[in-house]
């Protein structure tokens with residue numbers, strides 16, 4: 271299976287029925303599972319055999335989705351979570367506790383930024399932020415003996431900064447620190463972080479993986495390419511887990527993934543529901559086709575907007591003049607995804623007038639599904655901020671975020687055109 275190309279894996283990986291079984295994964299809507307022999311269940315609890323006993327730890331429908339995403343990302347194991355934020359939280363908790371720190375790009379999803387800057391410090395986990403464009407020496411200065419994780423995004427939401435994987439991977443390798451990447455906006459179809467040195471890949475599957483804005487979810491992938499055994503940074507992997515019969519995670523074939531599920535999912539319970547596992551699984555079937563279309567459409571829309579006299583600036587890596595065009599050619603050669611931002615000439619009222627004049631493209635806080643949608647942070651999500659604070663947050667007052675869908679590009683452009691005519 272792993273020899274297949276990504277397009278084929280999207281369709282075929284994750285679930286193989288036995289003769290006479292359902293062709294697509296059934297929704298196993300059951301919290302619990304039946305066993306005849308006490309020993310069979312005991313072996314499951316001891317992680318001596320694979321199987322299901324309680325849906326907080328594993329469920330067959332969620333497993334189909336997990337196996338598909340693991341195959342797509344080239345990982346050894348994946349863990350389905352209740353949301354992208356749950357995935358990010360559990361990934362951090364798997365390696366860090368009070369007194370530890372993580373080092374993260376400052377250009378990340380707002381929810382992750384809040385988790386790292388406000389909530390984790392309350393639990394004693396410090397987060398040190400770096401500008402992803404800063405040189406390696408600057409970033410390295412943030413790493414010390416208590417650093418447990420470097421966290422980045424392939425395509426930063428909403429800044430649309432493309433990650434320089436080589437730079438971060440070299441730092442992580444040199445210091446023996448785990449390198450985690452949120453790959454939500456690129457998806458494994460456009461970029462496979464493992465190929466560029468990442469150890470852990472995280473997704474909000476609520477976005478492109480599901481693709482239809484139907485199911486909230488998250489997933490953590492263990493790429494299986496990090497050696498915990500003997501690494502002093504990872505004490506909790508190299509000492510027995512007394513809450514799990516003295517298991518030493520570093521000695522297992524899948525260290526991170528096992529600890530994440532057996533300890534963190536067990537204790538926090540932020541599990542993906544079977545129904546959402548099913549919807550997300552089905553969504554992934556068409557992921558390769560969709561990502562191709564999102565990227566093609568976005569390229570056409572970006573070219574159109576960049577030539578429009580009422581547009582002040584536009585940010586999409588498909589454009590030659592874009593700061594991240596070269597980086598994107600290296601890491602995202604197949605397409606740069608559907609997310610872009612641009613600024614309209616004029617004031618906040620003009621932006622609002624433009625948004626309201628759109629007929630097909632709707633205003634939403636969600637991004638990365640089949641339907642094109644827009645958001646004007648200055649008059650919605652960020653409306654409490656002053657002009658000065660907006661600037662500091664990297665969100666100019668005239669920034670409009672556009673998530674380009676898979677409609678016909680001519681219809682998307684026509685809608686933008688008629689709305690721009692009205693402002």
Ligand SMILES: *Cc1c(COP(=O)(O)O)cnc(C)c1O
Nearest residue numbers: 353354355379427454474476487
């Ligand atoms: C939406 C998003 C998240 C959070 O995911 P939820 O499923 O909404 O919890 C995390 N990272 C990125 C890049 C996102 O776009």
